[in-house]
Amino acid sequence: MGQGAAAGTPPFAAETAVELVGVGKSFGPVTAVRELSLAIRRGEVLTLLGPSGCGKTTLLNMIAGFEEPSAGRILIDGRDVTEVPPYLRDTGMVFQSYALFPHMDVFENVAFGLRMRKLPKAKIAAEVMRALEMVKLGGLERRRVRQLSGGQQQRVALARAIVLRPKVLLLDEPLSALDKNLRAQMQVELKELHERTRLTTLFVTHDQGEALSLSDRIVVMSRGEIQQIAAPIELYRHPANSFVASFIGEINRLPPARCRLSGGEIVFSLAGIELTAARRDDLALGDGQQVHLFVRPEHLAVAAEAAGGRNRIACRVVTHVYQGTHTLTRVEAGALGVLQLRVPGGAVIERAPPGSEIGVEINLDEAVALPD
Amino acid sequence: MKHRVPRRRPFFLAFLLPSLLAAGLFLAALGDVLQYSFRTFIPGSLDVGGFTLENFLRIGRPIYLSVLLDTVTISVLTALFTLLLSYPVAYALVRARRDWVRTLLIILAITPLFTGEIVRTYAWILVLGSNGFVNSLLKDAGLITAPLSLLYTRFGVTVALVQFSMPVMIILLATAISHVDRNCERAAANLGAPPLMVFWRVTLPLTMPGVISGTIVIFAWTMSAFSTPQLIGGGKVLMISNLVYLQGLSTFNFPFAAVLSLLALLVAMGSLGLIRPAIRRLERRVALH
Numbered sequence: 001m002g003q004g005a006a007a008g009t010p011p012f013a014a015e016t017a018v019e020l021v022g023v024g025k026s027f028g029p030v031t032a033v034r035e036l037s038l039a040i041r042r043g044e045v046l047t048l049l050g051p052s053g054c055g056k057t058t059l060l061n062m063i064a065g066f067e068e069p070s071a072g073r074i075l076i077d078g079r080d081v082t083e084v085p086p087y088l089r090d091t092g093m094v095f096q097s098y099a100l101f102p103h104m105d106v107f108e109n110v111a112f113g114l115r116m117r118k119l120p121k122a123k124i125a126a127e128v129m130r131a132l133e134m135v136k137l138g139g140l141e142r143r144r145v146r147q148l149s150g151g152q153q154q155r156v157a158l159a160r161a162i163v164l165r166p167k168v169l170l171l172d173e174p175l176s177a178l179d180k181n182l183r184a185q186m187q188v189e190l191k192e193l194h195e196r197t198r199l200t201t202l203f204v205t206h207d208q209g210e211a212l213s214l215s216d217r218i219v220v221m222s223r224g225e226i227q228q229i230a231a232p233i234e235l236y237r238h239p240a241n242s243f244v245a246s247f248i249g250e251i252n253r254l255p256p257a258r259c260r261l262s263g264g265e266i267v268f269s270l271a272g273i274e275l276t277a278a279r280r281d282d283l284a285l286g287d288g289q290q291v292h293l294f295v296r297p298e299h300l301a302v303a304a305e306a307a308g309g310r311n312r313i314a315c316r317v318v319t320h321v322y323q324g325t326h327t328l329t330r331v332e333a334g335a336l337g338v339l340q341l342r343v344p345g346g347a348v349i350e351r352a353p354p355g356s357e358i359g360v361e362i363n364l365d366e367a368v369a370l371p372d
Numbered sequence: 373m374k375h376r377v378p379r380r381r382p383f384f385l386a387f388l389l390p391s392l393l394a395a396g397l398f399l400a401a402l403g404d405v406l407q408y409s410f411r412t413f414i415p416g417s418l419d420v421g422g423f424t425l426e427n428f429l430r431i432g433r434p435i436y437l438s439v440l441l442d443t444v445t446i447s448v449l450t451a452l453f454t455l456l457l458s459y460p461v462a463y464a465l466v467r468a469r470r471d472w473v474r475t476l477l478i479i480l481a482i483t484p485l486f487t488g489e490i491v492r493t494y495a496w497i498l499v500l501g502s503n504g505f506v507n508s509l510l511k512d513a514g515l516i517t518a519p520l521s522l523l524y525t526r527f528g529v530t531v532a533l534v535q536f537s538m539p540v541m542i543i544l545l546a547t548a549i550s551h552v553d554r555n556c557e558r559a560a561a562n563l564g565a566p567p568l569m570v571f572w573r574v575t576l577p578l579t580m581p582g583v584i585s586g587t588i589v590i591f592a593w594t595m596s597a598f599s600t601p602q603l604i605g606g607g608k609v610l611m612i613s614n615l616v617y618l619q620g621l622s623t624f625n626f627p628f629a630a631v632l633s634l635l636a637l638l639v640a641m642g643s644l645g646l647i648r649p650a651i652r653r654l655e656r657r658v659a660l661h
């Protein structure tokens with residue numbers, strides 16, 4: 001995981017582990033996945049990110065072979081597996097609900113796949129122990145799975161999949177059933193696990209924080225369609241459309257603006273005010289073009305004075321939400337509607353109580369302008 | 373428990389009262405049967421004489437032992453064949469993809485419950501009789517010249533009992549199968565198990581509680597089967613209930629009928645007791661919820 005692999009560490013970079021070509025799935029009248037194409041690179045963590053019901057599990061099920069695609073081909077390691085039954089596909093699935101075998105203990109759960117491969121007993125025992133060590137479950141091998149905590153069950157499910165070193169690890173929202181602290185801890189462990197195993201991983205989540213911290217690349221999906229495929233930083237800074245912009249992190253969407261090019265600057269006129277930005281390569285806009293500006297809360301700042309000055313507007317404070325390292329402040333910005341600011345620390349709560357007038361400075365250096 | 377929730381006890385007792393009453397009545401009847409079994413039989417009279425142990429010695433006679441053996445054998449075979457035939461039906465019933473297949477299977481599986489036992493038994497007589505459906509079919513196909521004797525045999529009785537038992541078994545098994553987590557089966561396939569292996573290592577073990585309780589229910593109720601062996605056995609196949617009937621209502625030997633009844637009860641409970649350790653072990657391995 002991490003950006004190292006995203007940038008591409010040869011000889012892996014160009015190699016494709018899993019390829020979907022025009023894959024689609026309908027359940028009767030319901031289209032779960034629109035025909036889409038996608039390549040998972042060997043050794044990377046690719047995340048499917050999207051709201052509930054957008055077709056993530058369906059896509060995973062098609063790769064694992066539990067659902068037959070209505071259209072398209074699926075290739076694993078260059079081999080067309082579209083017609084191949086699940087048990088011959090060599091994928092490693094971790095289910096949303098874990099799906100551990102309740103009638104077997106931890107050891108037998110992890111050993112199941114190895115037994116199916118008819119490995120010698122000693123080899124099986126050694127492999128199981130190694131996998132359990134890797135997920136920090138050493139010593140629990142004779143426990144019944146029902147006697148395990150949610151986090152431990154999660155680890156058993158992981159161990160059961162990775163012990164076979166599958167061609168692709170399919171993780172379906174593996175952390176969604178865990179409480180917040182445990183989830184944060186498991187994120188770190190998943191990352192370490194991937195660094196040790198380097199297994200090609202397709203990770204499904206609807207938690208954008210999880211996606212940003214775990215992935216080499218993220219596929220943003222909505223209603224069965226791919227919205228954007230990009231590395232986390234790229235996705236955060238340059239969302240391809242307004243769905244991605246609002247789905248990844250917090251963002252303020254400003255009212256429609258008209259652009260005017262003036263020297264080295266772009267002037268946006270919106271709702272009776274003007275905001276200026278320096279011209280940038282990624283802000284290739286034409287004169288008179290109609291756009292929406294998207295600004296992250298961390299690019300809004302409380303100004304020293306209430307009004308006057310470049311990109312500064314007068315606002316009235318609505319609420320503060322204190323978050324320790326920072327405060328999320330909601331302000332009423334007249335024609336711009338309600339804006340959200342991310343202010344470092346908590347001093348702003350006393351300095352500008354709800355109802356008070358403040359000036360807010362909008363930094364457009366990293367703003368995103370998207371056509372309507 | 374007693375001192376903790378004193379206020380709830382009368383409440384629960386009120387609910388228990390009807391079943392306690394029923395249990396009391398059954399116990400009284402059983403007690404009556406028990407006392408009859410120690411009385412002397414007076415031929416030609418409905419009254420019974422004084423205390424004796426002779427009735428118990430009488431069951432040692434080969435003819436009665438063979439009825440007992442037949443009863444147990446037929447019950448075991450019925451339970452096993454019912455299980456073997458019902459499992460695939462229950463499985464298809466739960467897992468069929470198309471709604472109409474499921475509906476059809478439910479109807480086919482359940483309707484026998486709504487035709488009375490007598491009607492069904494006569495239907496079997498039509499099917500198994502020497503000029504019945506099976507024999508005519510085999511004769512027309514040229515496979516046999518003389519009719520096979522299917523009726524009035526242990527085979528015929530067992531076949532009818534199996535059919536009689538299947539709806540209940542199917543319902544019990546279907547319930548168990550529908551509780552199996554599909555993702556567990558998918559996980560097994562994902563780990564490299566071919567379909568039969570998935571069934572053997574995951575589906576079957578997870579439905580074992582249903583299999584066990586279904587088999588026990590069928591075994592127990594076949595042990596007490598009466599009208600099916602009475603009509604299809606035609607007096608040539610005797611199960612314990614038929615013998616009790618014969619002793620009690622033909623020769624009016626109530627004491628011996630009482631002994632036979634107690635014996636049937638003991639054998640049923642005894643056989644359950646025998647397989648109990650095995651069941652315990654299985655259940656501990658499966659330990660559902």
Ligand SMILES: Nc1ncnc2c1ncn2[C@@H]1O[C@H](COP(=O)(O)OP(=O)(O)OP(=O)(O)O)[C@@H](O)[C@H]1O
Pocket residue numbers: 027030031032050051052053054055056057058059206
């Ligand atoms: N077996 C099915 N029959 C009919 N519709 C289905 C079936 N499975 C999924 N769908 C539909 O397909 C769509 C995608 O479902 P899917 O389970 O893939 O979503 P998801 O992205 O995994 O959602 P979540 O985040 O809630 O798990 C949904 O609209 C769902 O209702």
Ligand SMILES: [Mg+2]
Pocket residue numbers: 056057058096172
């Ligand atoms: Mg899902």
